[in-house]
Amino acid sequence: MKRTQLLTTADITREEVDFLINEAEKMRKKGTTNDLKGKVVATLFFEPSTRTRLSFESAAQRVGASVISVADASTTSTKKGETLADTIRVFDKLADLIVMRQSVPGATAEAAKFTNKPIINGGDGANQHPSQALLDMLTMHRECGKIDGLTIGFVGDLKFSRTTHSLLYLLCQYKVQIVFITPDALKIPSEYLDLLKKHGVPYTEEKDLEKHIPSLDVLYMTRVQQERFADPAEYAKLKGCYVLNAAMVKKGKPSLRVMHPLPRVDEITTDVDDLPQAAYFRQVENGLYMRMALLKYLMS
Amino acid sequence: MKRTQLLTTADITREEVDFLINEAEKMRKKGTTNDLKGKVVATLFFEPSTRTRLSFESAAQRVGASVISVADASTTSTKKGETLADTIRVFDKLADLIVMRQSVPGATAEAAKFTNKPIINGGDGANQHPSQALLDMLTMHRECGKIDGLTIGFVGDLKFSRTTHSLLYLLCQYKVQIVFITPDALKIPSEYLDLLKKHGVPYTEEKDLEKHIPSLDVLYMTRVQQERFADPAEYAKLKGCYVLNAAMVKKGKPSLRVMHPLPRVDEITTDVDDLPQAAYFRQVENGLYMRMALLKYLMS
Amino acid sequence: MKRTQLLTTADITREEVDFLINEAEKMRKKGTTNDLKGKVVATLFFEPSTRTRLSFESAAQRVGASVISVADASTTSTKKGETLADTIRVFDKLADLIVMRQSVPGATAEAAKFTNKPIINGGDGANQHPSQALLDMLTMHRECGKIDGLTIGFVGDLKFSRTTHSLLYLLCQYKVQIVFITPDALKIPSEYLDLLKKHGVPYTEEKDLEKHIPSLDVLYMTRVQQERFADPAEYAKLKGCYVLNAAMVKKGKPSLRVMHPLPRVDEITTDVDDLPQAAYFRQVENGLYMRMALLKYLMS
Numbered sequence: 095m096k097r098t099q100l101l102t103t104a105d106i107t108r109e110e111v112d113f114l115i116n117e118a119e120k121m122r123k124k125g126t127t128n129d130l131k132g133k134v135v136a137t138l139f140f141e142p143s144t145r146t147r148l149s150f151e152s153a154a155q156r157v158g159a160s161v162i163s164v165a166d167a168s169t170t171s172t173k174k175g176e177t178l179a180d181t182i183r184v185f186d187k188l189a190d191l192i193v194m195r196q197s198v199p200g201a202t203a204e205a206a207k208f209t210n211k212p213i214i215n216g217g218d219g220a221n222q223h224p225s226q227a228l229l230d231m232l233t234m235h236r237e238c239g240k241i242d243g244l245t246i247g248f249v250g251d252l253k254f255s256r257t258t259h260s261l262l263y264l265l266c267q268y269k270v271q272i273v274f275i276t277p278d279a280l281k282i283p284s285e286y287l288d289l290l291k292k293h294g295v296p297y298t299e300e301k302d303l304e305k306h307i308p309s310l311d312v313l314y315m316t317r318v319q320q321e322r323f324a325d326p327a328e329y330a331k332l333k334g335c336y337v338l339n340a341a342m343v344k345k346g347k348p349s350l351r352v353m354h355p356l357p358r359v360d361e362i363t364t365d366v367d368d369l370p371q372a373a374y375f376r377q378v379e380n381g382l383y384m385r386m387a388l389l390k391y392l393m394s
Numbered sequence: 395m396k397r398t399q400l401l402t403t404a405d406i407t408r409e410e411v412d413f414l415i416n417e418a419e420k421m422r423k424k425g426t427t428n429d430l431k432g433k434v435v436a437t438l439f440f441e442p443s444t445r446t447r448l449s450f451e452s453a454a455q456r457v458g459a460s461v462i463s464v465a466d467a468s469t470t471s472t473k474k475g476e477t478l479a480d481t482i483r484v485f486d487k488l489a490d491l492i493v494m495r496q497s498v499p500g501a502t503a504e505a506a507k508f509t510n511k512p513i514i515n516g517g518d519g520a521n522q523h524p525s526q527a528l529l530d531m532l533t534m535h536r537e538c539g540k541i542d543g544l545t546i547g548f549v550g551d552l553k554f555s556r557t558t559h560s561l562l563y564l565l566c567q568y569k570v571q572i573v574f575i576t577p578d579a580l581k582i583p584s585e586y587l588d589l590l591k592k593h594g595v596p597y598t599e600e601k602d603l604e605k606h607i608p609s610l611d612v613l614y615m616t617r618v619q620q621e622r623f624a625d626p627a628e629y630a631k632l633k634g635c636y637v638l639n640a641a642m643v644k645k646g647k648p649s650l651r652v653m654h655p656l657p658r659v660d661e662i663t664t665d666v667d668d669l670p671q672a673a674y675f676r677q678v679e680n681g682l683y684m685r686m687a688l689l690k691y692l693m694s
Numbered sequence: 695m696k697r698t699q700l701l702t703t704a705d706i707t708r709e710e711v712d713f714l715i716n717e718a719e720k721m722r723k724k725g726t727t728n729d730l731k732g733k734v735v736a737t738l739f740f741e742p743s744t745r746t747r748l749s750f751e752s753a754a755q756r757v758g759a760s761v762i763s764v765a766d767a768s769t770t771s772t773k774k775g776e777t778l779a780d781t782i783r784v785f786d787k788l789a790d791l792i793v794m795r796q797s798v799p800g801a802t803a804e805a806a807k808f809t810n811k812p813i814i815n816g817g818d819g820a821n822q823h824p825s826q827a828l829l830d831m832l833t834m835h836r837e838c839g840k841i842d843g844l845t846i847g848f849v850g851d852l853k854f855s856r857t858t859h860s861l862l863y864l865l866c867q868y869k870v871q872i873v874f875i876t877p878d879a880l881k882i883p884s885e886y887l888d889l890l891k892k893h894g895v896p897y898t899e900e901k902d903l904e905k906h907i908p909s910l911d912v913l914y915m916t917r918v919q920q921e922r923f924a925d926p927a928e929y930a931k932l933k934g935c936y937v938l939n940a941a942m943v944k945k946g947k948p949s950l951r952v953m954h955p956l957p958r959v960d961e962i963t964t965d966v967d968d969l970p971q972a973a974y975f976r977q978v979e980n981g982l983y984m985r986m987a988l989l990k991y992l993m994s
Contacts, residue, residue, distance in 0.1 A: 175960075359474070
């Protein structure tokens with residue numbers, strides 16, 4: 095079960111997920127530790143993402159590590175014509191663990207070939223965002239007390255949502271039911287349906303959000319972006335159906351939990367924020383504990 | 395006297411100012427402490443300000459805290475359409491204290507509604523900059539040995555100077571005399587005169603800097619910007635009057651102290667820099683100790 | 695031998711170099727120390743350089759210091775019209791040691807007049823980069839077991855290479871032989887030849903890289919940039935001669951070591967990377983240890 099690279103959720107076992115959830119809950123109790131004292135974590139964001147970067151930097155410092163940071167690749171040697179391989183070989187010498195975000199799918203896995211240091215994929219385009227998937231698992235576990243037995247609805251743009259894609263690799267190892275709720279143009283790619291079939295996870299593909307809320311334990315919202323539609327009329331028609339408001343949430347079970355990877359724009363109205371069902375800001379806090387657990391796990 | 399938010403000087407009591415001056419002087423003696431070990435301070439600068447940001451970051455680390463930093467809002471989720479409220483709710487989860495600078499007056503106070511964590515207004519447009527006002531009080535106290543009894547001249551653009559505005563809320567609680575020295579176009583807004591009247595603080599409004607120097611204990615310079623004048627001839631006429639040089643300083647009391655919030659451009663000539671009267675670089679150092687004291691005060 | 699400023703290699707003695715190599719080797723063994731606990735190092739990069747900045751920041755944290763950082767001068771008060779002298783006077787108050795990079799030759803030395811705090815020139819245009827020269831000395835010493843007796847070839851654009859220029863001031867104090875290999879347009883400036891003559895260091899100026907490889911102990915590659923040639927035909931002709939590949943390396947001594955300040959573009963082909971001769975990534979790691987040693991040396 096020992097690993098030093100976290101590049102994709104596709105190779106994470108249920109045993110590891112359960113272990114990391116448990117470790118993250120320990121971090122919540124401790125608040126801060128000295129586990130990584132004297133270690134230096136590099137956050138290399140070739141695509142800016144303040145939220146993810148600072149979550150890792152806060153987590154690193156809370157487990158006792160120091161941080162060196164590139165918030166924006168436009169200030170790096172890449173501009174001088176250096177290859178990604180060379181850049182990674184350099185950071186391999188400067189840091190004890192590398193967190194890397196890239197806009198190009200697969201770029202972090204490619205980079206990982208050039209370092210023996212622990213490395214985390216902090217998001218590579220529409221491909222994978224494994225630490226997000228793990229914090230989502232932690233959130234479901236904490237909010238619902240378990241993951242086996244849950245009915246989980248994914249809503250919105252499931253064609254391009256790396257959050258959803260990453261998460262399905264983990265969920266398919268649990269006894270869950272999945273409801274995909276999307277417009278026709280933004281359906282989940284068939285490879286993920288194949289994955290669920292292979293693991294015997296029941297799922298349905300739906301269009302109507304409001305109708306399916308009562309059956310859900312977790313409602314995972316993502317944003318539907320206008321620019322993804324060829325036909326503006328189609329967008330105008332569907333738009334309202336994928337905006338979640340307090341009245342809709344109240345039609346669900348009292349134990350329903352609403353999640354969102356953030357940032358949100360208008361796909362959840364603010365009257366949801368103060369309901370106990372709104373788990374999306376607690377999700378951010380869970381991210382801190384999961385990343386503390388991950389950093390310790392990969393480096394020890 | 396306990397608070398967790400520092401948004402404006404308007405609600406700071408004399409008792410608090412005296413307490414913080416005393417705490418800052420203790421920090422000067424200690425140099426570094428472990429008071430905030432294990433805590434994470436977020437510096438969120440939606441408007442860049444290297445000087446203020448690094449002063450807070452140096453102070454935070456000198457009291458034992460770690461730092462996560464956004465030097466420039468252009469790399470944040472705000473660009474993706476996230477509201478300020480959501481951004482603050484996220485940082486509320488990642489950090490133990492938030493320092494925020496905004497270009498919009500009132501934005502930090504608005505943001506503070508969405509967090510229970512300690513928060514400091516690091517400057518909101520032309521409105522308030524409370525940590526600057528407190529370091530100015532520390533500087534006057536240290537340089538002059540007291541604040542009661544001082545005659546303080548404010549010079550330059552007092553219409554838009556948030557430094558002056560913030561400071562007057564504190565000074566009006568002391569037995570001081572104020573001399574405002576400005577061109578007609580840049581007079582101090584009447585609400586601040588009303589504040590002084592209400593507290594029985596004597597003041598005069600003047601135009602001629604050189605004439606009033608001999609009466610002053612503290613000369614607080616600010617910059618007069620050409621673009622603030624409708625009539626270029628008016629600017630040309632006044633310009634020279636508001637440039638302070640060594641000869642002018644020497645006409646004042648030997649104990650006169652010259653302050654400036656920095657950066658300066660040309661409103662103080664460099665021949666002043668080496669005079670004992672020049673307190674503006676010591677002001678920067680005082681900022682470090684006051685911010686160390688503030689961070690500890692708000693978090694304990 | 696005690697100093698607090700590292701502005702140029704021109705005033706560094708052989709005694710100091712040997713001392714710092716020894717200190718750096720101690721840092722390699724220790725990994726991390728608490729030597730600078732409670733100290734704050736400012737990295738002020740008025741010209742962006744991710745590699746050098748993060749090397750200093752990693753080094754500073756590995757000796758126990760904290761860091762405040764300006765990755766890009768475009769976010770500083772310089773834009774508001776502040777002079778470099780004032781900027782340095784401010785950082786003098788905020789930090790315990792300043793690392794500064796500037797695009798203007800001599801700018802760091804000029805800035806150093808305005809601070810009593812230790813200061814390191816992190817590169818000033820085509821002029822000097824003393825910490826790079828020192829890490830290069832460490833690398834030669836470690837890779838070859840000694841510096842006296844080495845024959846060192848410098849290859850490429852030696853007209854503008856501050857790395858080469860800085861290094862020659864140190865090498866001329868050792869019993870070495872130098873081979874300069876350049877196109878006519880990019881020869882080493884005569885002042886450096888005069889330096890070698892003054893110290894009695896034998897050198898030759900050559901054009902043909904391949905021919906001279908067998909005589910070398912160290913091959914220090916730099917990049918030849920097309921834009922430096924008035925005549926494109928001249929560039930086209932020489933280009934290939936200054937690209938080092940594995941076959942060429944294998945014609946040298948087995949103990950030959952290839953160095954490069956990085957980033958490389960295509961002047962060393964990637965088939966060299968896995969040869970034991972390729973020292974350029976180990977050079978990066980040596981940079982960390984040398985900078986740890988330097989920070990401690992200047993502050994204690």
